[in-house]
Amino acid sequence: MQGVRIDKGTGQENRTGMGLGGSCVCPDCGYKAPHRRGAPCYEQKCPKCGKPLMREG
Numbered sequence: 001m002q003g004v005r006i007d008k009g010t011g012q013e014n015r016t017g018m019g020l021g022g023s024c025v026c027p028d029c030g031y032k033a034p035h036r037r038g039a040p041c042y043e044q045k046c047p048k049c050g051k052p053l054m055r056e057g
């Protein structure tokens with residue numbers, strides 16, 4: 001049976017979406033974006049400041 005899918009890239013964060021309280025926040029202006037699986041917050045940039053976001057939660 002399939003159903004559990006292991007992400008071999010990270011070995012973690014393979015749960016289904018939201019639920020982990022994961023969001024990324026701009027340290028400068030407080031802009032928030034939902035954390036995307038497999039994409040570290042610092043790879044996302046604030047659309048306002050252009051600064052890398054930080055993990056929140």
Ligand SMILES: [Zn+2]
Nearest residue numbers: 026029046049
């Ligand atoms: Zn910002």
